[in-house]
Amino acid sequence: MLDRRDASLAPLTTLRLGGPARRLVTVYDEASLLQVLSEGPALVLGGGSNVVLPDAGIDGTVVRLALHGTSARTDGDRVLMTVAAGEDWDVLVAHTVAEGLAGLEALSGIPGSVGASPVQNIGAYGQEVAQTVASVRAYDRREGEVVELPAAACGFAYRTSVFKAEPDRWVVLSVDFSLVPGALSAPVGYAELARVLGVELGAPAPLQAVRDAVLRLRRGKGMVVDPADPDSRSVGSFFTNPRLTAEQFAELQRRFPDVPSWAEADGRLKVPAAWLVEHAGFGKGAFPGPVGISSKHTLALVHRGGGTTAELLAVARAVRDGVRAAFGVELVNEPVLVGDVL
Numbered sequence: 413m414l415d416r417r418d419a420s421l422a423p424l425t426t427l428r429l430g431g432p433a434r435r436l437v438t439v440y441d442e443a444s445l446l447q448v449l450s451e452g453p454a455l456v457l458g459g460g461s462n463v464v465l466p467d468a469g470i471d472g473t474v475v476r477l478a479l480h481g482t483s484a485r486t487d488g489d490r491v492l493m494t495v496a497a498g499e500d501w502d503v504l505v506a507h508t509v510a511e512g513l514a515g516l517e518a519l520s521g522i523p524g525s526v527g528a529s530p531v532q533n534i535g536a537y538g539q540e541v542a543q544t545v546a547s548v549r550a551y552d553r554r555e556g557e558v559v560e561l562p563a564a565a566c567g568f569a570y571r572t573s574v575f576k577a578e579p580d581r582w583v584v585l586s587v588d589f590s591l592v593p594g595a596l597s598a599p600v601g602y603a604e605l606a607r608v609l610g611v612e613l614g615a616p617a618p619l620q621a622v623r624d625a626v627l628r629l630r631r632g633k634g635m636v637v638d639p640a641d642p643d644s645r646s647v648g649s650f651f652t653n654p655r656l657t658a659e660q661f662a663e664l665q666r667r668f669p670d671v672p673s674w675a676e677a678d679g680r681l682k683v684p685a686a687w688l689v690e691h692a693g694f695g696k697g698a699f700p701g702p703v704g705i706s707s708k709h710t711l712a713l714v715h716r717g718g719g720t721t722a723e724l725l726a727v728a729r730a731v732r733d734g735v736r737a738a739f740g741v742e743l744v745n746e747p748v749l750v751g752d753v754l
Contacts, residue, residue: 413437413444421469424476425460426523426637428645429721431469438476442558442585448475449553449583455750456583458497459524461637462532462647466751467721477527479585482507492546493589497527501534509619513591514598515544517622518605521630522648523637527584531575532746533568537626538601542568546588554581570676571652571746579748597622604629634708642716647747649711650728654688654741655680664739685743686711689731692738699727721752729754 419436422428437454439445448454454473457463479498484491491513495504501524505516518539519529528534529541530548545568548561567574575582592598596616600606606613608625630636634643656664656673661681665671668691673681689710697707702719704727706712713727732743732754745754 413439413441413448419474421457421465421474424457425463425465426645427460427464427647427715427724428717429467429715429719429724430465431467433470433472433474435473436476437473438478440478440480442479445475445477445479445583445585446551446558448473449551450556453580458528459501461522461524462528462747464647464721464724464747464749464752468751470750477525477583479527481586487546487590489592491591491593493591494586495526495589496586497525497584499526501526501529505623508589508591509623512593512595512619514594514596514616514619515539515589515591516541517597517619518600518602518626520623520626521636526587530566530568530573530584530587531579531582533571533573533576535571537605537629539598540568542566542573543598544589544591546590548575548584548588549586550575551583551585552581553583558585570655570682576748595619632708634706634712634714643706643708643712643714645716646706646712646714649685649709649746650713651685651689651711651732651743652746653682653685654743655682656741657681664741668739683741685735688735688739688741688743692731692734694731694734699730703727705731725749725752725754 416436418432420432421430437448454475455470456475458477477498479496481496484493501522504526505520508516518537522534530545534541545563548566551558597619599614599616600611603613609617611617635648638644672687673683676682694705696710698705703715703723706714735741735743
């Protein structure tokens with residue numbers, strides 16, 4: 413356990429924004445984590461890729477998870493892989509691809525830690541982590557105990573879970589992934605990726621080919637962390653894709669016939685937030701200055717250097733309010749805002 417006072421938090425986030433923590437504790441084992449959590453309230457920080465920290469910093473304890481370890485065992489015709497919360501997400505994906513285990517390959521290049529993956533129910537290019545999570549081992553701060561939650565109890569939905577719904581209650585310790593052995597990927601469920609791979613939508617492709625294609629696509633959008641690329645200094649997509657009822661979508665389509673969408677299993681229609689942002693007048697590279705919209709992707713708000721969280725949130729509000737005024741659709745932020753609201 414490493415315990416520091418008045419420690420800088422900005423370097424621990426992909427945005428490189430936020431003030432210091434009065435106390436920053438890095439924990440390398442569960443016993444140390446539970447000890448710190450028993451001492452009082454604490455903000456738990458993983459890879460820092462899906463969080464916006466306030467300029468004033470955190471006047472309290474921040475716990476940085478550095479729990480490591482990976483193991484695997486056969487589970488019928490699948491492989492069950494147990495991964496500690498502090499492991500790097502993309503390192504895990506690369507490992508599963510190299511080992512010939514399908515289920516995570518389209519989630520390549522997503523920054524952050526394994527522990528954050530079920531919280532956000534991360535997803536990209538037709539895959540969601542919920543499709544492979546078998547169970548989550550977590551500490552229940554309310555009950556003061558470590559529990560094992562099967563996937564059905566995790567409340568997975570689009571970019572959310574029980575862990576996100578109750579952030580002050582749950583701390584993810586490790587995740588069990590159920591993966592399929594073989595050289596081919598899960599069915600490719602995203603049209604853009606299928607086109608790049610040269611396969612039919614819903615068909616599999618070689619695992620490594622899927623990973624390579626996803627990394628190329630993400631890099632072209634500034635969605636792979638690269639110190640040499642200012643466009644990657646972000647939290648990825650800042651807004652989720654709105655999910656509209658059939659009635660809401662019909663009204664939107666009546667006014668804007670060319671609005672794209674795709675149907676969800678529950679009958680709702682998902683509208684691309686990027687389309688809404690662009691057609692509300694916020695193009696790539698908008699808001700020149702320390703903080704603005706990526707030159708590669710309109711959903712990424714980037715910190716170009718020398719900016720503040722206040723400036724970032726001002727841009728986010730302008731985009732959200734502009735989309736609301738243009739389309740009557742409310743954008744919802746994807747990252748967790750600590751101490752601030754939009």
